[in-house]
Amino acid sequence: MxxxxxxxxxxxxxxxxxxxxxxxxxTAFASMVRTPDPTPSTSATSNALPAPPPSxxxxxxxxxxxxxxxxxxxxxxxxxxxxxxxxxxxxxxxxxxxxxxxxxxxxxxxxxxxxxxxxxxxxxxxxxxxxxxxxxxxxxxxxxxxxxxxxxxxxxxxxxxxxxxxxxxxxxxxxxxxxxxxxxxxxxxxxxxxxxxxxxxxxxxxxxQSQLEKKERERLARLERQAAQRAQTAWLGSGVLKEVSGKASAQDRKAVAFATAQLGKPYIWGAEGPDSFDCSGLTSQAWAKAGHPIPRTSQEQWKQLPHVPVEDMRPGDLIIYFADATHVAMYIGDGRIIHAPRPGRTVTVAGAGTMPILGVVRPDA
Structure with a gap:
């Protein structure tokens, strides 16, 4: 009908x-976004820096x-x-x-x-x-x-x-x-x-650092080198490197080649090239150039990328440092890494054991 x-x-x-x-x-305003785990508080460190005593x-x-x-x-x-x-x-x-x-x-x-x-x-x-x-x-x-x-x-x-x-x-x-x-x-x-x-x-x-005299700054630099050497010697002395025998893949070699080409460029926080890098900016760009994009931050690299035992690592793998995963470097073989250390420094080669290792991740696993 x-x-x-x-x-x-x-x-x-x-x-x-x-x-x-x-x-x-x-447009509304929300509470502060959660940062990737783990993210420790830094509020405990005082901004006020008292002048060092004469001795x-x-x-x-x-x-x-x-x-x-x-x-x-x-x-x-x-x-x-x-x-x-x-x-x-x-x-x-x-x-x-x-x-x-x-x-x-x-x-x-x-x-x-x-x-x-x-x-x-x-x-x-x-x-x-x-x-x-x-x-x-x-x-x-x-x-x-x-x-x-x-x-x-x-x-x-x-x-x-x-x-x-x-x-x-x-x-x-x-x-x-x-x-x-x-x-x-x-x-x-x-x-x-x-x-x-x-x-x-x-x-x-x-x-x-500005409060130190020239001789003190030189001595401080020696202390830093000595501390790094002690840590690397202890790490090598553990025998872990004897077990490391992994061979780099084609993508590994591309990533290492990119990182190597950045040696001498300054560390700038938040930078990801081409003229300067921070630690995760270097590793993320190296793997992007190798054709395998990875997360931008060291914490997300640790969280999202496959973990491998230290004794199984190979050139191109990323070593994550400190308990809060706040530093990352690229392993290049023979117990060495390439990394962007910190402000005031440049991309450099260092011993893989010079900092506390949290673990190793493999971008192309």
């Missing part, structure tokens, strides 16, 4: 009025400097993580904005179609096709009109369904965009806080 005149008119009015105005996604113990100064630079490394990892998340969220917002624009255009087209249907009924004296069909005295018109009415009913139903679906999609896109804006703002705050922390720790280390 066909629809009554009043029922079809009501449907047409529903189509015309089913247009809603989509509110633009709002200063340079070993204590060395330990203080190590602590300051370690705290700067923790903050650098937090900064890099927030930077990566900001990039991802900005890309998602751009994609959602595109979808919202396309959805609005589609909704406008549907609205125009609904309006055209309503105007056609008005030109026919407000009599819908169903009524015209039933009141016709022409048998052929009755036959022809039956298909027209059925098609019209289907088209109207499809139009209403499509408009409803488009409106739901637009609301979903708007909600997703709003959530991404909140995360973006949180990560911007996280970056700003990490940047402030980095600058404070580096400034503290530079201030402490």
């Amino acid at each position: 066909g629809m009554g005149k009043r029922g079809l008119l009501a449907a047409a009015v529903t189509v015309v009025c089913a247009i809603t105005v989509l509110a633009a996604p709002g 200063r113990d340079l070993e204590q100064v060395r330990e203080k400097l190590d602590g300051l630079y370690h705290d700067a490394a923790v903050a650098t990892d937090a900064y890099n993580a927030a930077e990566e998340q900001t990039k991802a969220q900005s890309a998602q917002i751009a994609e959602l904005t595109k979808r919202i624009a396309e959805g609005r255009q589609k909704l406008k087209t549907l609205k125009d179609q609904a309006g055209a249907s309503a105007r056609a009924q008005y030109r026919n004296g407000g009599m819908p096709p169903t009524a015209q069909f039933l009141l016709s005295g022409d048998p052929q018109q009755v036959v022809d009109g039956a298909g027209t009415v059925l098609n019209g009913q289907r088209a109207t139903s499809k139009l209403i369904t499509e408009m409803s679906r488009t409106q739901r999609q637009l609301r979903q896109y708007a909600d997703e965009a709003s959530a991404q804006w909140q995360k973006l703002e949180a990560n911007r705050k996280a970056k700003a806080a990490a940047k402030k922390e980095i600058k404070q720790r580096i400034a503290g280390a530079e201030k402490l």
Whole structure:
């Protein structure tokens, strides 16, 4: 049975009025984004650096400097993580904005179609096709009109369904965009806080070193070298290197070649080339150039990449240092690494055992 005149008119009015105005996604502020685990607090380290006493113990100064630079490394990892998340969220917002624009255009087209249907009924004296069909005295018109009415009913139903679906999609896109804006703002705050922390720790280390006389700075440099040599000797003395026999893959060799080509370039926190690097900037770029992208930060490299035993490592593997995974270097064989050590230093070759090893990861496992 066909629809009554009043029922079809009501449907047409529903189509015309089913247009809603989509509110633009709002911007809200969320709490600070979680940094990748593990991320220890650096608040315990005091920014105030009392002047060393005349009979200063340079070993204590060395330990203080190590602590300051370690705290700067923790903050650098937090900064890099927030930077990566900001990039991802900005890309998602751009994609959602595109979808919202396309959805609005589609909704406008549907609205125009609904309006055209309503105007056609008005030109026919407000009599819908169903009524015209039933009141016709022409048998052929009755036959022809039956298909027209059925098609019209289907088209109207499809139009209403499509408009409803488009409106739901637009609301979903708007909600997703709003959530991404909140995360973006949180990560911007996280970056700003990490940047402030980095600058404070580096400034503290530079201030402490500036208080040393030339002879003391030279002696401090010797103490640093001696500490590294003791650690490397102890590591080699454990016999671990005797078990290391892994051979580099083609991708390993490409990564090592890239890292080697960066020797002498300065460490700059947050940098990933081409003129300067931080520790994870160097390793992530080396593996990207080898055709195997890996996470940007040392903590995420430790968290996401496959772990291998130290005795099974091979050139190209990444060694993660310290309990909080805040430093990373590339193993190049013979007990050596290439890494970007810390502010004020350059990309260099060092002993793999000169720092506390957390573990080894293999990007192309």
